[in-house]
Amino acid sequence: MSIERFIGVDLAWRDEAGSAPANETGVAALDQRGIVLEAGWTRGVAATADWVQEVTGDRSALLFVDAPLVVENLTGQRVCERQVGQCYGRWKVSANTTNQASPRRAGVTLLARLQECGWTYHDGRGGPPVDGRLVSECYPYTTLVGVEELGYDVQRPRYKRKPHRMPVAQWRGERAAACDDLVGRLGRLAAxxxxxxxxxxxxxxxxxxxxxxxxxxxxxHREDLIDAVLCAWTAALWYRHGRSRCQVLGASGDPATTAATIIAPTRPGQRITTTIRTGAPR
Incomplete structure (x- = not known):
């Protein structure tokens, strides 16, 4: 058997809250040929889980989610989040802090719901899977700067996160131009x-x-779909090349326990080394 579907979910961290609807979640599904089978948007964890089930059916699938899935630290930043900045900070990539006091943990809820449907959390420490229905965490920014094909050799594209002090009107124009450039680069992935x-x-x-x-x-709306596609392709990259082109951030600790990890594409100069302090034993 083999993985037949690669699924990407750019999960909205805010789910339904009282009368406020959930924010949009971008979703995308690829097959082994790189064909985009489905792409679009959902709202809420329940609808997202239902979409995943519908698009995969009973096939083996690897689902990469841009959202924290395992959050066991009471305070502070998860090790995998800290390592994002340590490994990719030179490219101006860092990660938000998540802990059990964080109010928005829709990823934890999504993982629990999918596990009820037979999915398994895959922390990546044993390498890429062979088959099954597995869920992992990823971070599209690490994909953008971690693969040579996209050409972001100096820093991440500015398609979100307004620079400090830049006027909003100027930022919107620059953001749109950066996004169009990014889409053009994504077109290179056909080869x-x-x-x-x-x-x-x-x-x-x-x-x-x-x-x-x-x-x-x-x-x-557009950005969410782009990030979902990036998540799906990152899943395919991990499955195809494993540790030769990706690394597992947050992989330290007891191998018998569940690890909060981010599977991230990497160039040689971005890899975790023994000189990086993880806050946990290697």
């Missing part, structure tokens, strides 16, 4: 190993056909 063919689905083809909007809500 990559593994491939991802953006124009194989109407919604992802539309990313290249139309310029990025200036309006904040419309832009976020």
């Amino acid at each position: 990559a190993d593994p491939p991802m063919i953006l124009d194989s689905h109407p919604r992802t083809a539309g990313l290249a056909a139309l310029p990025a909007p200036i309006d904040d809500a419309a832009y976020k």
